[in-house]
Amino acid sequence: MITFFVFSLFGFVCGLMMSGAEYYTAIDIVDDGYTAFASKHILTLLVFFGFSIWAIIAIWLKINQLPPLLFVLALVFLIIGMVISFVVILQLSGGVGGKGVEIIMIPLPVCYLLISILLLLKITCNQAEVSATRTYQNKFLNYINTKMAESNLQPIYVLVLLIPVFALIVAILMVFGQDYNSITKVFTETATWNFSQKTHPPALEHRGHYLCTVAVCGDAKVVTPLRLGKRYGQEIVVNRQLLIANAFEELIQESAPGLHKIIRNAYDKYGYPLSKKITTPESSNLVYRLMKPLEYLFLVVLYLFVVKPEEKINKQYAI
Template identity: 80%
Template sequence: MTGIFLILLLTPILGYFVYKNFRTKVSTRTRIVEFLLITFFIVSLLAFGFGYSMSSADYYTAIDIVDEGYTPFASKHVLTLLVFFALSIWSIFALWLKGNQLPPLLFVLAFVFLIIGMVISFVVILQLSVNIGGNDTEIILFPLPICYLLISVVLMFKVANNEAQIAATRVYKNKFLNYLNTKLAKTNLQPAYVLVLLIPVFTLIVAILMVFGQDYNSITKVFTETTTWNFSQKTHPPALDHKGHYLCTVAVCGNPEIVKPLRLGKRHGKEIVVNRQLLIANAFEELIQENAPRLHRIIRNAYDKYGYPLSKKITTPESSNLVYRLMKPLEYFFLTVLYFCSSKPEEKINKQYAI
């Protein structure tokens, strides 16, 4: 543990000395600010990757929402988001290292992608601002878009200030051009053609992505074809409960004509879909708990150990249908025991998960 702590402590310090030799032409204050921003960006990027892996299930997947989470970005359309993110990172490095020395076309393109990245980062922040899921992964997802916005604003001011200084030294023979140049130097405005090219460049990238299987509106679907987040427009299957009948619960997520859902029920304060198989299994467990509590604890512990990990691997309607069919013999066994040992078996079955 001490070794890991020392590595985490020494890495930024050693990294600064390497960076210091790399950026010898700028002031010490500028180097420190730049290095802090880069460090913040790398840490936030790693945190984002870790948080995204914790919330990677798409809206159609049945999960235990307490231990896992639904992804804020639809997997089918996430390529579009990644491409624009990569182009935005390129724009940051291009403007940071070259700035106003870039060829005019590359300078404009860099600014276009920088602005697109800012808009997307703002939308990502809004998407992460609401999460009705059971975990709090948005806390470690937030820093990356915030960091991008911070770096982008700093870069825009830096480039605009440099452009203003350059413009102040230019003198044109044409009076109109000289007037415009003077205005630019005073107001630090970015060239208007950056805004003019925003839509054409954005459209071109989307058209290229369509060749690779993305939809023309993937940039919106990546946020809307999700569940539990701010812009989500999809509903998810009944949540798997790590304190419930894992296999019977995921079986309800199969095709309705096969698993035959009956009604909504409530388990631990959450609504779930129930069918007769789930009701019978829960009634059987209740019967064992009432008459043989010690045996129930043994069965419950074994089921918690093996049933829950198995249920997490059942993520499609087809696999849920299979589980439902495989559970049928147990369902008949549970029902037989209930009819032998309970005076009112159907009443006991029907009262399970009552709302």
């Protein structure tokens, strides 16, 4: 079981490293997905889960050697970890944003729940009896040890310490820039998952004018977006460069279908992989400027062979 837990932990970490885009990022709807955990609040989740893993290791390896206070704290974090694991499973099992990454992330919380249940069954009065034999020179510590060694009261101590310990960890995390409710925001400030409460921007469609599409994602002052358009049922932002490129492709498709197929296949093979590497406003601005000569060429062709070129241009991606 422990071996499987270690492998599942490795899988969960790999899943976090492969995590998708934040909810506010426009992405390709086919090849990409949105992250299940908001990166801004992920530290809170990792810290609580880290303490929960410590609790499992401590109870599993030293169940009869833990001092009563540490034993009760371990139980507190064990329960917190069980709640978080259950919520993580619900988050990963719902929604459409995973692109398969949830398959390697779910085993960890599932394994945590199973081990936690086994540990709770394993914990018996022997722990209290062993703890009761310990004494401390410090009167206060000895008093706490005696009280917490009483097995019939230990569940009460766990419940009493649950909220203060949770609040203390949250307070410490706030010093490091986390919000007081980061433990909920890490699930809700996402898109397309079970507890997601954010709406992602119009997705980048994987079909169409890849380079012109990513060019629209640059600075508004540079790429001059005009309006929203619709392509394959998805809303996209369009500018004049994209409209002209699409009108030109439509003209080629109408007048020379065979040539259009050859050009389209070549563009799909090289243009799409290139567009995937354009991920910043600066690179989008650069693509927009590099596409300018082609834009003018397309425009000249349209004015040479189309009776009403502007009408053809303006009707592209019409909603």
